[in-house]
Amino acid sequence: MKAIRKYPMITVTLLIGGLVLLLSILGLETVAQWIASAFAVAAGLQRGTGMVREMIHGRWGVDVLAVTAIASTIAVGEYVAALIVVLMLYGGSALETHASGRAKAELHALLARTPQIAHREVNGGLLENVAVTEVVAGDLLVLRPAEVVPVDGLLLSARGSFDESVITGESLPVDMIKGDVILSGSVNGVSAVRMRATASVTNSQYSRIVSLVGNAAASRAPVVRLADRYAVPFTFLALALGGGAWLLSGEASRFAEVMVVATPCPLLIAAPVAFLGGMSRAARNGIIVKSGGTLEQLARIRTAVFDKTGTLTQGRPTLAEVRTAGGPAPVASELEVLGSAASAELHSSHVLAASVVASAQDRGVELSVPSDAVEHATDGVAALVDGCRVVVGKRLFVEASVGPIKEEPLTGGQLAVYVGFDNVYAGALIMSDPLRSNAVKTLDRLTALGIQRTVMVTGDAQTTAEHIAGLAGIAEVLAGCRPEDKVRIVRDLTPGRVMMVGDGVNDAPVLAAADVGVAMGARGSTAASESADVVIMVDDLSKVADAARIGKDTIRIAVQSIWIGLALSVMLMGLAAVGYVPAIAGALSQELVDLATILNALRALKPGERSSGVRGASQ
Numbered sequence: 001m002k003a004i005r006k007y008p009m010i011t012v013t014l015l016i017g018g019l020v021l022l023l024s025i026l027g028l029e030t031v032a033q034w035i036a037s038a039f040a041v042a043a044g045l046q047r048g049t050g051m052v053r054e055m056i057h058g059r060w061g062v063d064v065l066a067v068t069a070i071a072s073t074i075a076v077g078e079y080v081a082a083l084i085v086v087l088m089l090y091g092g093s094a095l096e097t098h099a100s101g102r103a104k105a106e107l108h109a110l111l112a113r114t115p116q117i118a119h120r121e122v123n124g125g126l127l128e129n130v131a132v133t134e135v136v137a138g139d140l141l142v143l144r145p146a147e148v149v150p151v152d153g154l155l156l157s158a159r160g161s162f163d164e165s166v167i168t169g170e171s172l173p174v175d176m177i178k179g180d181v182i183l184s185g186s187v188n189g190v191s192a193v194r195m196r197a198t199a200s201v202t203n204s205q206y207s208r209i210v211s212l213v214g215n216a217a218a219s220r221a222p223v224v225r226l227a228d229r230y231a232v233p234f235t236f237l238a239l240a241l242g243g244g245a246w247l248l249s250g251e252a253s254r255f256a257e258v259m260v261v262a263t264p265c266p267l268l269i270a271a272p273v274a275f276l277g278g279m280s281r282a283a284r285n286g287i288i289v290k291s292g293g294t295l296e297q298l299a300r301i302r303t304a305v306f307d308k309t310g311t312l313t314q315g316r317p318t319l320a321e322v323r324t325a326g327g328p329a330p331v332a333s334e335l336e337v338l339g340s341a342a343s344a345e346l347h348s349s350h351v352l353a354a355s356v357v358a359s360a361q362d363r364g365v366e367l368s369v370p371s372d373a374v375e376h377a378t379d380g381v382a383a384l385v386d387g388c389r390v391v392v393g394k395r396l397f398v399e400a401s402v403g404p405i406k407e408e409p410l411t412g413g414q415l416a417v418y419v420g421f422d423n424v425y426a427g428a429l430i431m432s433d434p435l436r437s438n439a440v441k442t443l444d445r446l447t448a449l450g451i452q453r454t455v456m457v458t459g460d461a462q463t464t465a466e467h468i469a470g471l472a473g474i475a476e477v478l479a480g481c482r483p484e485d486k487v488r489i490v491r492d493l494t495p496g497r498v499m500m501v502g503d504g505v506n507d508a509p510v511l512a513a514a515d516v517g518v519a520m521g522a523r524g525s526t527a528a529s530e531s532a533d534v535v536i537m538v539d540d541l542s543k544v545a546d547a548a549r550i551g552k553d554t555i556r557i558a559v560q561s562i563w564i565g566l567a568l569s570v571m572l573m574g575l576a577a578v579g580y581v582p583a584i585a586g587a588l589s590q591e592l593v594d595l596a597t598i599l600n601a602l603r604a605l606k607p608g609e610r611s612s613g614v615r616g617a618s619q
Contacts, residue, residue, distance in 0.1 A: 040082035044070035072256035081583035161189030238262035245577035261572035270561030277604030278554030286538035298551025302496025308458035317433035319359035324427040344383040412467040445545040486510040
């Protein structure tokens, strides 16, 4: 009954077909022909109305041939073939709907599990159920076992376990302790826990992902639009071949037979199904691709550019040493330099800021809430801490406030965060941020995928950048770059399309400038960067190579499916033109072509033999 309600025209066509068959058996062939022809004309008129609307919007091809096929088969008395053509048209639409539904399954899974209710603590521990939209930052919430986390927050219970598979693609539960960040959209474990909301639902990570996914599903890729254009010459070819067959043979039935097998459903169905499959496959692997066009761009990338901190490196720097300014009377002690720097960085979104704050807290340093804090993207932070003007960041940034600073000597893999107090240089925090363990393998995989050039563009010191680039196997290093420098560099790079991989916040300008901007946004607001075209939801650099592989697989399968459908249709048209494919057989054959093309396009949902190593490499 559900199928009948969903596809009423298929049901009616089958019932009419059964009635026509029964009348033919009873010897009432004339009545059967009139009933079948009348129904086919009605179906043709319905499709014709849709055809006119499509032509007004500049898209035509499928319905022109379909209506022509119905009219011609009725005209030559092939009423059974006319019914099969009607069934083929509506059956093709049903196949496309089913295939698209399967391809969208991963995307819809995100939408279907969006939480609606939150349990908020009031009056010293009492719970009230409120709509998720009413939750604000600072609210105390209780998560019951197996409930979806409604908003981003911090864990208040001593321990908790959460399933983040829908968000990050990580299949194993994540164990957390008090103070850890909980992502909205993850699923609580077997025990009830308490949390403090840090964002409203509209500003939480899961809602942003859902928004990105919705936009992705609605997008049309250039290859899909290219397939639309293929329909126009294909239509003229079919009409010319059918007309020629009629003219040469003198039989009008030849024209009808060619029209029956000419409907290019595979041409227009294959590409959208393949792109939806590719985006679903990406979502299942913790990669949000914002549009189908991005998949096509990923397939054409020839140059890959990487930021350093948090991208090629682990993004969790550790404090190796605190160096105070030299001289007989140091401006501040080591703990004062660390504490003031951490206080100034307290509200910063940069990965180094979180490490500085964590290092101070681990050493028991009491922090002060800063005022007048201003963050200068990629350079540092200036803030008022306990009445003292503190500047923290790169050497050139701090020099602008305190005067010339001698560059701190560093060993491989180290970087320096400079600190100034009230226009005087106070010291430096020496941080160490090692290379990601899978960086070398990821770059090797990108090279195997056709990336011809890899470049590191970073604002860090030359020696540190060269050390990390050498470990990763990147020959080209551009250090000491400001945001505007990165944009200029990326725009000037060749060959081919350029992909920029960064952290999604501090690299927002250059992510927007690249042909494909990839944000490493495993945790926090970086996942929702409006500048990025691709958002990596799991803290795994290998997903960048996965995204490139998915893009290549999707384009290959989409184009392959288009040409398979075209080749089979042209072959059948040629056979029909010389009289080897009767109208009824042609109609049935075209339905098989549709099915074969759609099944091939659905291969974009899963990695095949060529890409089976991708998943293994990212584990």
